[in-house]
Amino acid sequence: MATFQDIQLLRVNFLRGPSVWTYRPILEVWLDLQELEDYPSNLLPGFNQRLTSWLPDLIEHHCGVGERGGFLQRLEGGTWCGHVLEHIIIELLNLSGMPAEFGQTRETSRRGVYRMVFRCPEEAVARVALAQGHRLIMAAINDQPFDLKAAIQDIKTAIDDRYLGPSTGCIVDAASERRIPHIRLNDGNLVQLGYGAAQRRIWTAESDQTSAIAEGIAQDKDFTKRLLASCGVPVPQGQVVASAEQAWQVAQDIGLPVTVKPSDGNHARGVTLELTREADIKAAFALAEPEGSEVIVERFIEGIEHRLLVVGGKVVAACKGETVSVTGNGRATLAELVAIENQDPRRGIEQEYPLSPIDVDAPAVQLELRRQDVSPDSVIEPGRSVLLQRNGNMAIDCTDDVHPDVAYYAQLAARIVGLDIAGMDMILKDVSQPMAAQGGAILEVNAGPGLLMHLKPTAGAPRPVGMAIVDHLFPRGEGAGHAGRIPIVGIVGTQGNAFTARLVGWLLQLSGKLTGVACSEGMVLASRRTQTSSAAHWAGAHRLLTNRLAEAAVIQTTARSILDEGLAYDRCLVGVVTDMDGFEQLADHDITEIGQMRRVLRTQIDVVLAEGAGVLNADIEPVAGLAELCDGEVLLYSLHADNPRLAAHRADGEGRAVFVRDAQVILASGASERVLGTLAALCLPGGQQPDTSALLAAVAAAWALDITPELIAAGIKTFEGSV
Structure with a gap:
């Protein structure tokens, strides 16, 4: 049997945001099949059998056929190896515990070269999956051995190293369910929910509302107990000890049996329960001492260990332990x-x-x-x-059984310590009975509590604790549909877009919102230039969206940035497309004619919110044609009052448009018209006349943002283009 050369990976590019492929992060791979271009799957002896023996669950892949076994039909009928590699990688990710449901493979204009993409939120994991999928397909093609278990373990290791932990992950998933965007701020579990000034931050189950003082109090278990006791919360009697001998002495004074634990440990490390013998108590001291700054001896309370989760002053979940x-x-x-x-x-x-x-x-x-x-x-x-x-095994859900009196004390303890999110460790004989009647007590108050026990209990129903935290950070009610969002204006094209972006930013600033602008002329925040180099790319937009000062953002991007990186935001309130020029510089992306630009620039319109608007240049037919793709309102602008697309748009009765007639800028809504001013009057300070098309784009975007015509006209005349 002939040995085939490896499929060449010409380019590997991670697209972090909405792109020409999808709304979510993907890995895009340019493949050169080389001689395999002449050998679809049905012409490779034994290939299909080897592949399906390693990956039998490929039968679940519907592929383009639209039914179970669809991909296997494509295999038997003959499909090219780029397409096969796509499905191999998706299946490897599935087997590694990370469902990956999206992939595509498309030919390029160069024979044997394909673009293959698959969805994966973490670049490092995607690259490992690609490497293992590449090894597997070549082994199947050339009838060589392949260690599938090792490959899956390699991907699992990457997932464990790179993915959010279960507590953070469930909060992010809940935010996504409410359409609240998120940005991962580091390689750990620090995550921003929302954009700009509307953002909130979480770190596992701590939020930016979690007081550092409260967290410090919770870490000092002895002080926490004294604070709770002073407010009438039942806690076990105890004392900090400095030696094993003192531990035994205090245990006798308090009364046996006792518990020995570190004063500021966590996850039940160093905790020993129900001790009665001197040797055991001294040994328990040695066990607790390395786990905290001090050691506590406290009266052992008979009962079952419980953990109640308090979020925003309410008990949202409870579980109990078992030995x-x-x-x-x-x-x-x-x-x-x-x-x-x-x-x-x-x-x-x-x-x-x-x-x-x-x-x-x-x-x-x-x-x-x-x-x-x-x-x-x-x-x-x-x-x-x-x-x-005896402890540390809390995983049996009992949320529905919590007595109001037990909930009251848990909520009271959280308020006393000052935590917005708290895990309450309690000893209770029966969580459905009042505290005092059963001699129950609160042992600890924990900041940043683990959520896994509530998400995956060993018995009982999982609890939506992630959603409880998101609802605490972004309360439901009026305006909840915009939770975590600031007005974002996205602008793409080549014709005066930096001017358009900065003028829209100026008008937003005048309207009362502290506004940031990321464009090819740099970065501007609240009319102050903070960066002089180009910010019209993913990194520039990302810096702006993570800035807690920004109450609105105007972001210029380019076709190349969309192809190389994707958009930095998931959705925008206003999307502006000015033109479809620049395809001549995109041959490396296999774009060689203006007609191919539609697929690229439609990305900007695809992400417009339903309550937002797309602003399109009606003088360029392909740009105006993007109107059919917009989920929100469409505003057209034109240099010509008699533009036929403008007339058809206005004929709907409510279609808005901005155009020039007799050297006057007109704002039209259906048949209604209003003169904004003459072109001569709408000049910049010093009499500088801006490019008319760029000016109209900015006026239309500002009008789409409900900025009044009076403010738009005044803002143009006061805009310092050189700021």
Whole structure:
């Protein structure tokens, strides 16, 4: 069998935002099939069989056929390897736990060269999936071995390294459900929800409303207890100790049994419960000391560990814990019994698992075993239960059972500490009964609580805690549909667009909104230039959208930026397309004629909000033709009052247009007309006359933003174009 040369990856480009392909981030790959251009899948001996034996779930890919098994039909009928690689990568991502439902492969004008794309929100993960998919397809083509498990693990590792944690991820997903945009601000879990001045920030389950003072209080468990107790919240009696000997002394004073724990630890590390013997208490001190700055000995309270999640002053979820033990059979050692327990599919080292594997060598487990006079090598007699863990296993949902009195104390404790989002650790015999009647108590108040236990409980219903946090940050009600959004004006084309962008920014500033402008002449914020180099690209727009001062944004972009990077924003209030020039400089993107520019520049109109408007140059037929793609209103502008598209647009009765008649700028809405001013009067300070088409584009965009004609006229005359 002949060996084929590798498919060449000519260019790999990550598109971060809306692009010619889709609204979401994708990896675009330019492929050269070389000799494989003459060998579709049905002409490669054994290829289809090898591929489907490795990836049997390819049968679920509908492909263009539109039914289960559609892609396999394409394989058997003969499809080219670029298309096959697309489906291989999508399936590898699916097998790695990250569903990837979008992909496309298109020919270019060069024989054997294709553009292949697939959706993936993280570039590093996408590149790993591409590398593994490339290796797999070449192995299938050339009948070579391929380690599928290793490939999937490689992608999983990239996902674990790069993806948001489950707590942050569920909040971001909830924000997306409410159409609130998000921007990841670092490689960790710091995420901006919304744009500019409308943004809020989260870091796991902490928000920019989470007080640093409150977080500091919560970290000091002893001080937290004293603060809660002073306000009448039931807490266990306890004391900070400095040595193992003092721990034993305090335990006797408080009364046995006791709990020993670090004063500022988390995730139940270093916590040991129900201690009665001197040796165990001293050992527990040694276990707790490295996990915090101090060690606390407190009265042990009988009951079940519970975690209540309080968001915005309300209990939104609750779960309870269970102890972990194994039962002997007279044959297996304790270590072997634990190994069987660790096969529970709910246990795993990755963050998506609600329960962690049990480590028999962990100090806390070793201490429990010593208390029961057993070791990992002990063979446990039939029927004997050996306790491994007493805490840290909260994953049974009990939200619907929470008594109002229990909820009251949890909410009160959060307010006393000052946390907007808090995880309340409580000891209760029965969460459905009042606190005092059962002798319950609050053990800890946690800032930045983990949410996984509420998202993936081992029993009971998952709770929408991510949405509860989003609703807390962006309350529902009037204007909720615009949550997290500022007015964004996107402008694309080549004809005077920097002037148009800056004039629109000036008019927005005059209307009362602190406005930022990112254009080819630099960056301007509140009429102050902050950057002199071009900002008409993804990075410039991104800097503007992350600026908390910006109450509105005007962003100029280019066809090349859309092709290379995608748009930096998911949606805009106003989208402006001035022309379709510049295709001559885009041959590297296989664009060689003006007709191909429609697919590129329509991206700007595709992202206009339904309540927004598209502003189009009616003097250029292909630009005006984009009107049919706009979800919002369409405003046309023209240098000619008798433009036929203008007339048809106005004939609808409400269609708005801006045009020139007899050297006067006219604002028209259906049959109604208003003179904004003469071209001679609408000049810049010093009498400078701007390009008329660029001026009309700016006037139409400002009118689309509901800026009054009076302010538009006055703003033009006061606009300092050289600022």
